Amino acid sequence: MKKPILSLSSLSQKYVMALAGIFLMLFLVSHLATNILMLRGDDGEAFRGAVRFLTENPFIKIMEYVLFAGFLIHIMLGVILQIQNTRARPVKYHTRLKTETSTFSRYMFHTGVIIFIFLVIHLVNFFFVRLGWVPIPEVAEGDRYEFYEMARELFQNPWYSAIYLISFVFLGFHLKHAFQSAFQSLGLNHNKYTPAIKTIGTIYALVISIGFASIPVYFLFFH
Amino acid sequence: MEIRLKIWRQKNAHTKGKFETHHLKEVSPEMSFLEMLDYLNTQLIEQGKEPVTFEHDCREGICGSCGLYINGRPHGPMQHTTTCELHMREFKDGDTIVVEPWRASAFPIIKDLVVDRSSFERIIHAGGFVNINAGCAPESNSTPVNKIISDRAFDAAVCIGCGACVAACKNSSAMLFAAAKVSQYALLPQGKVEAAERVQKMVKKMDEEGFGFCSNTYGCEFDCPKGISVDFIAQMNREFFSAKVCKPKAE
Ligand code: HEM
Ligand code: FES
Numbered sequence: 001m002k003k004p005i006l007s008l009s010s011l012s013q014k015y016v017m018a019l020a021g022i023f024l025m026l027f028l029v030s031h032l033a034t035n036i037l038m039l040r041g042d043d044g045e046a047f048r049g050a051v052r053f054l055t056e057n058p059f060i061k062i063m064e065y066v067l068f069a070g071f072l073i074h075i076m077l078g079v080i081l082q083i084q085n086t087r088a089r090p091v092k093y094h095t096r097l098k099t100e101t102s103t104f105s106r107y108m109f110h111t112g113v114i115i116f117i118f119l120v121i122h123l124v125n126f127f128f129v130r131l132g133w134v135p136i137p138e139v140a141e142g143d144r145y146e147f148y149e150m151a152r153e154l155f156q157n158p159w160y161s162a163i164y165l166i167s168f169v170f171l172g173f174h175l176k177h178a179f180q181s182a183f184q185s186l187g188l189n190h191n192k193y194t195p196a197i198k199t200i201g202t203i204y205a206l207v208i209s210i211g212f213a214s215i216p217v218y219f220l221f222f223h
Numbered sequence: 224m225e226i227r228l229k230i231w232r233q234k235n236a237h238t239k240g241k242f243e244t245h246h247l248k249e250v251s252p253e254m255s256f257l258e259m260l261d262y263l264n265t266q267l268i269e270q271g272k273e274p275v276t277f278e279h280d281c282r283e284g285i286c287g288s289c290g291l292y293i294n295g296r297p298h299g300p301m302q303h304t305t306t307c308e309l310h311m312r313e314f315k316d317g318d319t320i321v322v323e324p325w326r327a328s329a330f331p332i333i334k335d336l337v338v339d340r341s342s343f344e345r346i347i348h349a350g351g352f353v354n355i356n357a358g359c360a361p362e363s364n365s366t367p368v369n370k371i372i373s374d375r376a377f378d379a380a381v382c383i384g385c386g387a388c389v390a391a392c393k394n395s396s397a398m399l400f401a402a403a404k405v406s407q408y409a410l411l412p413q414g415k416v417e418a419a420e421r422v423q424k425m426v427k428k429m430d431e432e433g434f435g436f437c438s439n440t441y442g443c444e445f446d447c448p449k450g451i452s453v454d455f456i457a458q459m460n461r462e463f464f465s466a467k468v469c470k471p472k473a474e
Contacts, residue, residue, distance in 0.1 A: 002433075009426055010436045011463045081436050085394035088435035090328050094229075094242065095321045097295030099391070105440040106393055181439040187464055189457030 002087060005080045013077055018182040020074040025179065025204070027067055032211045039218050044148030051147055055130075075116060082109045104177040111174040118167035125154055155219035164216045172209030179204050224250050224316040228263065230275060231323045236331045236339075242321075252312035256299065257282060257289060259311055276335040282307040284448065287383030290390065291336055292323040297387035297446045305385065305448045325386050327395035329432045342432040343384050343400060349428035350421035351404045357413045366412050379407040381449045388443035388451075394435025399443040401429045402459035403451050409462050419466035426463055 006013060034054065037047040054060045104111070128134040130144050139153045140146035155161045179201030183189065188197075226247050233240025247266075250259055257279050264274035280286040289306040293299035299309045314320060322336065330338040357363060368376075380403070388399035405422050408414025414421075437456060444453045 004430060009463075010430050011426055011460060012467070014436060015460075015464065085396075085435040085438070088328055088395035088433060089326055091326050093292060093295065093323055093326055094231075095295040095323070099296065099442055099445045101440050101442045101445055105438050108438060177439070184439045184453070184457050185437070185460060187457045187459075187461030189454055191454070 005083060010084075013081065014185045017074060017077040017081070018185040020070045020077070021178055021182050023066075023070045024074060025175065025182075027070070028175075028208050032208060035215055036211060038148060038151060038215055044152075047148050048146075051145060055145060071119070075112070078109060078112050102177055104173045105181065108174060108177060111170045114167060114170040115174060118163070118171075121163060125160075126150060151215065152219050152223065155216040156223075158220060161216040161220045165213050168209045168213045171212070172205045175205035175208055176202060224252055224311065224314070226250055226259075226311075226314060226317070227319040229319060229321045230263075230336075232275070232335055233324075233332050235334055240332070240335075250311055252310070254311045255282070255307055256291070256293070256309040256311065257307050276333075276337050278337045279307060284308045285383060287385035290325055290338075290385045290387055292325060292390055294321055297325070297390040298385075298448050302445070303448055303450050305383075325390040327386075327389050327434070329395065329397070329434050330386060330389065338386070340384070340386050342434070343386065343397070345432060346397065346401055346425055346428045347384075347404065350417070350424040351408070353408060353413050353417065355413060355416055363413075368411060372410055376407050376410040379403040379410070379451065379455050382407075382447075382451055383449060385448060387446050387448055389434065391442040391446035392435065392437075393440055393442065394438055396437050396443075397429050397432070397434040398437040398456050398459070399447060399451055399453065401425055402453075402455040405459045405462055406455040409458070418462060419470040422459060422462040422466050426459075 004010075008016075034047070034050045037050055038044060040046050124134055126147055129136055129140075129150065132144065136142060136144050137150055137153060139149040141149075155164070180194075180198045183194070183197050228245045228247060229242050230245065231240055232243045245263055247259070247263055250262065254262065257277070260275060260277055267274045277289070277291065279289045282289070284305040284307060287305075290297060291299070291306045293306065293309070298304060298306045299313070301309055301313055324330075324332055324336045325338045325340075327338075329342040330340055333339050382400060382403040384400065386400070389395050389397050392398075405418075405425055408421060409418040439453070439456075441453050444451065
């Protein structure tokens with residue numbers, strides 16, 4: 001038998017993964033709350049204000065590093081977990097019935113990989129422009145904080161809109177299972193509250209994926 | 224009834240196995256699944272062939288030795304039913320039935336359909352017991368336990384250690400088994416004394432044996448012949464967390 005990849009126990013790894021996941025889920029809320037301002041129809045005025053506030057805020061500057069660490073830890077543990085789980089069943093079953101269990105939980109790694117690929121594209125589109133690693137698009141007129149114009153140009157390209165929209169569907173799948181799974185991994189299970197947690201998780205997944213999806217849809221069709 | 228059996232044959236852990244197909248005629252719907260395999264073996268012996276090796280003991284759903292992966296599910300199509308209590312009337316005339324052993328690196332195949340489940344044994348050895356003198360029956364009656372709690376402990380204690388949870392899990396995780404054993408003691412006063420040490424030792428052993436992680440898919444609960452709830456997995460997660468964070472380090 002091969003040695004485990006990390007000496008940390010399986011349970012501890014899942015705690016860390018769940019905590020990092022919860023942090024990422026909170027980040028998504030704040031990210032959506034900012035981006036949704038683009039839909040106000042004020043040519044990005046409110047959104048620009050929010051971006052200015054966030055980029056000048058020292059707390060947010062620190063949180064950027066924490067966010068990077070959160071992604072890194074979550075993704076690394078996700079990959080380790082996938083390897084360990086594959087090793088645990090070297091010979092597959094010939095016939096396997098899917099029982100009435102959470103379908104999305106079976107594809108957490110796959111949806112995770114899609115989110116990761118999306119993340120890279122997304123960083124290149126926006127974050128790397130701000131860092132100066134990618135040339136500033138012409139529409140931004142030399143301002144690397146002009147994300148409104150960048151988004152508008154990007155999403156008026158149906159291909160980019162499609163990439164984003166498809167990614168949000170898979171993000172929704174990931175979150176649908178992730179929300180309640182994180183509570184279970186942390187041992188937070190209770191016959192009074194768990195049904196509510198599951199419902200809130202489904203609503204959360206829907207709000208996040210539909211919320212983010214509304215932005216490319218807005219620029220593509222209504223702008 | 225007539226059935227077609229597609230059954231896994233494997234000489235030992237070191238050889239490659241393969242499926243073998245047998246047509247069985249005049250199978251009675253009243254036969255249990257294991258009786259049907261006995262019937263097959265009688266025919267194989269009469270033909271001078273090697274009978275199919277499978278594990279069984281009580282044949283009444285309490286010993287946990289009869290686990291077979293039947294038509295893509297542990298213990299076959301019926302919920303809350305062990306293989307020995309599954310009857311041929313649950314299948315249709317002319318059905319093809321696929322029979323495989325449990326598949327997990329922590330359960331190596333011994334022969335045909337028999338796997339070595341001593342990894343479960345070693346998890347129990349690591350901490351699935353109480354060291355204190357719990358006394359005899361009258362003394363246990365003198366320790367008051369809330370009925371709801373004692374019922375919960377019993378719900379965990381009905382685990383027969385058959386391994387269906389591992390077989391059902393997409394990750395071959397033993398979380399439901401370990402959680403049932405950890406919880407049954409952690410809930411009761413006699414077991415609480417060593418609860419923190421126990422959970423750490425049992426989880427450590429579980430990891431060493433090469434079981435997978437828990438993805439909270441809950442296939443284990445669905446396929447557990449005793450219907451053990453994944454709530455116990457959350458309980459073990461809690462026990463483990465409080466043991467790691469709040470209690471002194473285990474040696
Ligand atoms: C915004 C992005 C993401 C969020 C909010 C998020 C959130 C979560 C949460 C809360 C969980 C539940 C943890 C648990 O079961 O205890 C989870 C599970 C998981 N995540 Fe993510 N995740 C994100 C991105 C990713 C990425 C990029 C990967 C890449 C590999 C990934 C891989 C996984 C895997 C494999 C699991 C399953 C854990 C298991 O099967 O037990 N996630 N995620
Ligand atoms: S033979 Fe004992 S549980 Fe089936």
